Amino acid sequence: MRDQDFHALHRGTDRLLLLLNCWDAGSALMMQSLGAPAVATSSAAVAWAQGYGDGDQLPVARLLDCVRAIARRLTAPLSVDIEGGYSDDPAAVGETVAALIGAGAVGINIEDGRAEPALLCRKIEQARAAAERAGVRLFINARCDVYLKGLAPPEQRVAESLRRAALYRAAGADGFFAAGARAPDEIAALVAGTPLPLNVLALAGVPPAAELARLGVRRLSAGSGIAESVYARIAELGCDFLREGDGAALSRQALPYGELNALMSG
Known part of the structure; x- marks a missing residue:
């Protein structure tokens, strides 16, 4: 049922799915405890949490x-961001998707990057076949990198994306x-140009959630932004502690130990 529930979160014209992006079980539980629907x-x-670089x-x-x-x-x-599927072999991507479904994912985010769109099409086909074999209605979110990677001149970005x-x-x-899309008029054109729910x-520079919902956007992702802010806080606290050794500073904006431990132990 979670697969059906995840699809349902993208339907309707009066809602915007605000999607928090986690990096481990603890961060996922914290986000769920805040009321995140997915x-x-x-x-x-x-990758960073495992000590690897992105890409x-x-x-x-x-x-x-x-x-x-x-x-x-x-x-x-749970939806899992799999970059480009960690392989240029569509069959291998399908095997990875099958394993992710077995691990508990009901959605994936898969990107085209700088490769030809035909390659992502073949990966999507393999992912869909893997989901059908597993009997899961996997939500496949196709990420287009025209904006993020500058793959088309500004005046052609909407047309190429569509x-x-x-x-x-x-x-x-x-x-x-x-x-990477930011301009309201371009976002509106993207919404109008495809029947797929737009993320x-x-x-x-991206409009606030209320305006995005008015424009017809169905999903807004935090991406790596929360993790980037957390690592900035770790660096700040670490530098201060190495300089001052002040334990009180570590507690000023901290969740109480008991509250955090109860969340993880439930």
């Missing part, structure tokens, strides 16, 4: 271990992620 991983944040550097086995740990405790639907959206939809995608990334 939780997604951030590929960058998961297909994380071993798939480590990703699967992370997803299993998250799914063991999570009751909300061209890819049509290809990805035909291949079996359920959602379209125009990561945007929460970046500086």
